[in-house]
Amino acid sequence: MNPHQAPPRHAIAHPANEQTTAVTSTDGTPDFDAVRNDFPRAKTAAYFDNASSHPFSVHSAAALHRYIDWVTHEVGEPWWPPWAASRDESKHLFAKLINARPEDIAFARSAVEAESNLINGMQEHLSGGNIVTHDLHYAASLYNYKIRQQASALPCSEGAEMCTVPGNVLNTKHDFESLRIVKHRDWQIDYRDMERAIDKNTKLVSITLVSNVNGYLSDVKAISDLAHAHGAYLYVDIIQGVGAVPVDVQAMGIDFAACSTFKWLMGVKGFGFLYVRSDLQGTVVKPTQHCGGLSFNYAPWVEKPDPAGAEFAFTPTPGPTCYEVSYPSYEGAICAQESLRYILRLGVHNIRNHVRTLTDRLMDELPAIGYPAITPKGNESPIVTFAAPDPATTMAKLRNAGVHVAMRYGNKMRISPSVFNNQEDVSRLLEALA
Ligand SMILES: Cc1ncc(COP(=O)(O)O)c(C=O)c1O
Numbered sequence: 001m002n003p004h005q006a007p008p009r010h011a012i013a014h015p016a017n018e019q020t021t022a023v024t025s026t027d028g029t030p031d032f033d034a035v036r037n038d039f040p041r042a043k044t045a046a047y048f049d050n051a052s053s054h055p056f057s058v059h060s061a062a063a064l065h066r067y068i069d070w071v072t073h074e075v076g077e078p079w080w081p082p083w084a085a086s087r088d089e090s091k092h093l094f095a096k097l098i099n100a101r102p103e104d105i106a107f108a109r110s111a112v113e114a115e116s117n118l119i120n121g122m123q124e125h126l127s128g129g130n131i132v133t134h135d136l137h138y139a140a141s142l143y144n145y146k147i148r149q150q151a152s153a154l155p156c157s158e159g160a161e162m163c164t165v166p167g168n169v170l171n172t173k174h175d176f177e178s179l180r181i182v183k184h185r186d187w188q189i190d191y192r193d194m195e196r197a198i199d200k201n202t203k204l205v206s207i208t209l210v211s212n213v214n215g216y217l218s219d220v221k222a223i224s225d226l227a228h229a230h231g232a233y234l235y236v237d238i239i240q241g242v243g244a245v246p247v248d249v250q251a252m253g254i255d256f257a258a259c260s261t262f263k264w265l266m267g268v269k270g271f272g273f274l275y276v277r278s279d280l281q282g283t284v285v286k287p288t289q290h291c292g293g294l295s296f297n298y299a300p301w302v303e304k305p306d307p308a309g310a311e312f313a314f315t316p317t318p319g320p321t322c323y324e325v326s327y328p329s330y331e332g333a334i335c336a337q338e339s340l341r342y343i344l345r346l347g348v349h350n351i352r353n354h355v356r357t358l359t360d361r362l363m364d365e366l367p368a369i370g371y372p373a374i375t376p377k378g379n380e381s382p383i384v385t386f387a388a389p390d391p392a393t394t395m396a397k398l399r400n401a402g403v404h405v406a407m408r409y410g411n412k413m414r415i416s417p418s419v420f421n422n423q424e425d426v427s428r429l430l431e432a433l434a
Pocket of ligand 1: 051052109110111112113137138208210211212237239240259260261270272
């Protein structure tokens with residue numbers, strides 16, 4: 001079955017097969033009421049936890065169902081190519097979204113895993129240098145750097161032990177010399193602190209575009225200029241921004257970036273993208289999880305072996321696929337194809353403008369009713385966070401009112417509206433807490 005055709009008659013019944021609302025656009029501005037209809041989750045709750053997991057649109061759900069129907073009823077040779085084309089289109093669309101080229105993009109399974117693989121591949125470059133990051137970078141990424149630093153500092157036998165910590169992909173003790181974690185001041189990163197931390201021995205600066213804690217949006221271009229002026233490279237975890245805030249890897253001077261798709265790309269967990277500037281592929285960032293083909297130049301594999309040839313011929317996978325191992329998730333790619341099309345159709349600037357009207361109101365009104373913001377004023381991201389005076393009571397009130405937010409780090413109430421939220425959702429939240 002062609003993935004772009006209607007599902008077959010024996011398709012599993014599901015709501016996403018119903019006629020769905022198209023995104024309409026009048027004078028370039030999307031109709032966000034129509035967008036709301038594309039997200040059934042908007043009908044069941046005031047869902048403000050998109051920074052944890054974004055719901056699917058009916059379009060992505062339908063695409064996934066088409067694939068599931070096909071695997072259930074029709075899987076077989078003639079039809080792999082259309083699905084492979086969908087898989088590849090997701091890469092092209094992602095490249096377009098971040099102003100990269102498809103040759104800069106590899107499929108990844110997770111932002112954290114991609115960053116970890118990247119560090120593994122940069123061992124030579126990092127050797128003897130320092131890495132600079134900050135405490136609004138994602139906790140699991142900081143863990144990854146910290147545990148490597150600890151392993152490096154230990155005597156060899158113990159260092160080797162650290163390497164076997166479950167879930168840690170560290171496979172060599174030879175790592176960077178020091179790690180500098182810049183601390184935030186009043187929930188933002190002071191450029192001057194980064195300036196003090198970065199020096200001529202800095203090999204990598206690693207940050208998040210948007211903090212998952214309070215939505216703090218990094219001034220990526222300024223940090224990139226700083227890193228590059230010292231000969232360091234810049235990695236940016238873009239998972240909490242891409243799809244919701246503009247990302248232009250060229251204009252922002254980003255060398256490496258990664259994300260998976262289950263947040264602002266409205267897709268699935270366990271599938272995402274790694275961006276590696278193509279001139280750094282294979283040189284600064286070596287592939288560490290080898291993937292390629294091996295052919296045999298001896299009987300019975302070949303009738304007439306070439307006496308001049310080696311018994312085994314290695315064919316590495318080309319370009320950025322050198323960072324991929326085996327098949328990516330087709331479910332992830334097919335869902336991403338649909339959601340990336342959708343996001344590009346809406347336009348990230350329009351998404352930002354829409355969400356800003358909601359976050360601005362929350363920033364204005366929640367402090368006045370006893371919830372001080374820990375997100376800087378004028379911050380341009382879809383995440384706003386407030387200190388809740390009594391987290392348990394706050395969550396109970398919100399649950400009773402059918403409002404979903406995240407309560408993290410004790411009392412930090414994170415609210416992350418998206419394209420389908422509207423002012424009525426915000427009113428429902430404010431009334432529940434008033
Ligand atoms: C900033 C940030 N980075 C990374 C992750 C984890 O993403 P992944 O599952 O793709 O590793 C999260 C998830 O909450 C996040 O907020």
